[in-house]
Amino acid sequence: MPARTGQEYIKGLRDRPREVWIDGELVEDVTTHPALRGGVKSVAALYDMQHDAALREELTFASPTTGDPVGLSYLIPRTVEDLERRRDMMTHWAWASCGMMGRSPDFLNVIFSAWAGASGYFAQDRPEFEQNVLDYHEFIRENDVALTHALVNLQRRRTPNAADTLSDQVALTVVKETDSGIVVKGSRVLATLGPISDEIAIYPVAAHRLDDSDWRQSFSFSIPCDTSGVKFLCRESFDLGRSHFNHPLGSRFEEMDSVVFFDNVFVPWERVFLLGNVELCNGYAAGTQSDTHTGHQVLTRCVVKAEFMLGLADLIVDTLGSGTIPHVQEQVAELITQRDMLKSCLRAAEADAAPNQWGVMCPAVSSIRAGRTLFGRSVYPRMVEIVQILGTSSLMALPSEADFDTPIADEVNQYLATDTATARDRAKLFHLAWDASCSAFSGRQVLYERMFGGNPVRNSISLYTNYDKEPFKQKVREFLDL
Ligand SMILES: Cc1cc2nc3c(=O)[nH]c(=O)nc-3n(C[C@H](O)[C@H](O)[C@H](O)COP(=O)(O)OP(=O)(O)OC[C@H]3O[C@@H](n4cnc5c(N)ncnc54)[C@H](O)[C@@H]3O)c2cc1C
Secondary structure (H helix, E strand, C coil): CCCCCHHHHHHHHHHCCCEEEECCEECCCCCCCCCCHHHHHHHHHHHHHCCCCCCHHHHEEECCCCCCEEEHHHCCCCCHHHHHHHHHHHHHHHHHCCCCCCCCCHHHHHHHHHHHHCCHHHHCCCHHHHHHHHHHHHHHHHHCCCEEECCEECCCCCCCCCECCCCCCCECEEEEECCCEEEEEEEEECCCCHHHCCEEEECCCCCCECCHHHHHHCEEEEEECCCCCEEEEECCCCCCCCCCCCCCCCCCCCCCCEEEEEEEEEEEHHHEEEECCHHHHHHHHHHHCHHHHHHHHHHHHHHHHHHHHHHHHHHHHHHHCCCCCHHHHHHHHHHHHHHHHHHHHHHHHHHCCEECCCCCEECCHHHHHHHHHHHHHHHHHHHHHHHHHHHHHHHCCCCCHHHHHCCCHHHHHHHCCCCCCCHHHHHHHHHHHHHHHCCHHHHHHHHHHHHCCCCHHHHHHHHHHHCCCHHHHHHHHHHHCC
């Protein structure tokens, strides 16, 4: 089947109802539920883009199986040109949500493409797992599957160790092996896009290491979201049912985060990629370099998001007429520098890319890591802060769309106009600025950028422990010995 349309994605969700709970309610149809339908529409628009005559060439490639056009994020990159081509595709998709949808389907597509390229890694566990990975990659490519993932086990308490303290009462655990597959029970956080995905992938995360005793929590598999016993528990929705004018981001890009419960869920053998091998589970990211590929998708989206925030900030300045004030110029310049730094990391990652042992072209890990770490830790929170500081009271002196159709509309139009903008245009822009910097939707964006790639403290500990600092220490020693 060639690349899917939005309608086909929506039909797929409708045809396969899954168990989704939100605010005490069992959702009947995720495609029409007010909390979720905005996100469904936005994901559908990504699939439709693949059929836009002006973009088809850039977003798809010929399927190695059928020759039909399939999504470019399923490409196994073999050259730097492949990486650049894939980045252009991911840039188009990222702009569709101004960088606000982190779990657009390309995110997980690139992981499975990297795994298919490095399928020999999985054969080290059991020979048949290699074929499972290859078959699954072909399946998601040919059916243009939207995937979510949930990598972190819930924990009853935290300890400052590299390995989590797992309890088989809470963590996702294999409870049975049969001739036809495995049965798992437990819970995972946090499936972004979970309720509106087709399938859910489960695998370990490098920053949450498994102990030798955790072999029953060591696995990788992927199953349909409507598999019996899989239950999604959603947070409250940030799509409050307002118009695009009033909530321009929340009304469109609610990608919904959910806890996932597994109530004795059956996983057929053909969907198992790793099982019971703690070492291979802990080492899959380094062993397949799949992290550099998700990092490539993430950094591409971060550049888009940074450009969006820069454009937004400068429109605020134009609208308020504050562009001649030095500290305003300094703050916009800070956004420019941050955007340029991220773009440089992305370009360097591609320029310094190298094939791994499996012949897959991998972006340079150091540039990917530097860009995405800085974005979540300091760049994005600061971008949000700058939009707040530049926007000031205009983020609150904010008529809604309905206020332009009331007996006080003349006063709204007279008093809220600026030298460069009508009151309506100003309100439209500042609703966007508010949704990017002050709303619940924006708060979740900052949390997402900080956390979705794993806890930053754990990631820093891992970087400190594994980074080869010796060459730099040696230089200092040589200087001291002069
Ligand atoms: C908006 C959002 C979306 C997300 N989407 C996804 C998704 O789609 N898929 C997915 O798999 N995950 C997702 N995540 C989850 C994310 O991977 C986890 O939040 C992250 O790995 C941290 O795990 P944790 O929340 O259990 O916190 P922990 O890592 O347990 O941290 C809790 C606190 O304890 C401290 N701490 C705990 N253990 C240690 C330790 N060993 N060393 C140092 N400090 C420690 C931390 O610093 C922190 O203060 C998402 C998270 C958010 C916020």
